[in-house]
Amino acid sequence: DIQMTQSPSSLSASVGDRVTITCRASQGISNYLAWFQQKPGKAPKSLIYAASSLQSGVPSKFSGSGSGTDFTLTISSLQPEDFATYYCQQYNTYPFTFGPGTKVDIK
Amino acid sequence: QVQLVQSGAEVKKPGASVKVSCKASGYTFTSYDINWVRQATGQGLEWMGWMNPNSDNTGYAQKFQGRVTMTRNTSISTAYMELSSLRSEDTAVYYCARGEDFLDWGQGTLVTVSS
Numbered sequence: 651d652i653q654m655t656q657s658p659s660s661l662s663a664s665v666g667d668r669v670t671i672t673c674r675a676s677q678g679i680s681n682y683l684a685w686f687q688q689k690p691g692k693a694p695k696s697l698i699y700a701a702s703s704l705q706s707g708v709p710s711k712f713s714g715s716g717s718g719t720d721f722t723l724t725i726s727s728l729q730p731e732d733f734a735t736y737y738c739q740q741y742n743t744y745p746f747t748f749g750p751g752t753k754v755d756i757k
Numbered sequence: 758q759v760q761l762v763q764s765g766a767e768v769k770k771p772g773a774s775v776k777v778s779c780k781a782s783g784y785t786f787t788s789y790d791i792n793w794v795r796q797a798t799g800q801g802l803e804w805m806g807w808m809n810p811n812s813d814n815t816g817y818a819q820k821f822q823g824r825v826t827m828t829r830n831t832s833i834s835t836a837y838m839e840l841s842s843l844r845s846e847d848t849a850v851y852y853c854a855r856g857e858d859f860l861d862w863g864q865g866t867l868v869t870v871s872s
Contacts, residue, residue, distance in 0.1 A: 699858035748802040
């Protein structure tokens with residue numbers, strides 16, 4: 651199975667900060683990488699697919715990059731509604747696998 | 758708009774089975790795979806398997822092989838996930854999600870396994 655790791659596991663940031671989360675796959679997955687945002691008690695929400703494509707309706711402050719094994723999610727200017735847990739996921743190879751998550755909270 | 762509406766919370770005893778439904782609307786049900794994901798309290802997301810509603814083909818994570826069955830009823834645009842031989846470790850929220858990039862998600866179904 652492809653293992654997904656994320657760093658950091660958690661971070662504290664202030665409103666307006668630029669935040670970057672890193673995701674690494676244990677083997678190459680081309681660009682079959684998605685990012686999700688999850689708030690407590692809610693279902694995950696799709697932010698990015700194909701490593702860098704923004705889902706419809708997702709604000710442009712979110713961006714993704716990378717290919718192969720190394721990927722990043724960037725939030726350009728953190729807002730109160732962005733405090734959540736973020737997961738990466740590979741869908742290149744079954745079984746699909748998720749990263750352990752990065753919790754973003756308020757400094 | 759696309760919606761995936763899941764069945765309500767369940768409480769089951771160890772050894773029992775549970776069947777969770779996921780009713781799709783707002784798109785052509787047979788055009789997108791349905792994936793199932795679960796999340797134990799305070800834990801991360803765990804992919805369980807997929808089903809193609811058009812072909813009825815399925816694929817399951819090895820961890821659940823032999824215990825999970827994913828089916829569908831195309832006449833009512835509904836997917837099902839049945840998990841058998843339940844144990845306490847299966848207590849979790851179960852989600853369905855549309856497409857290989859998990860574009861849309863159901864609201865989740867809490868399954869509690871307790872004697």
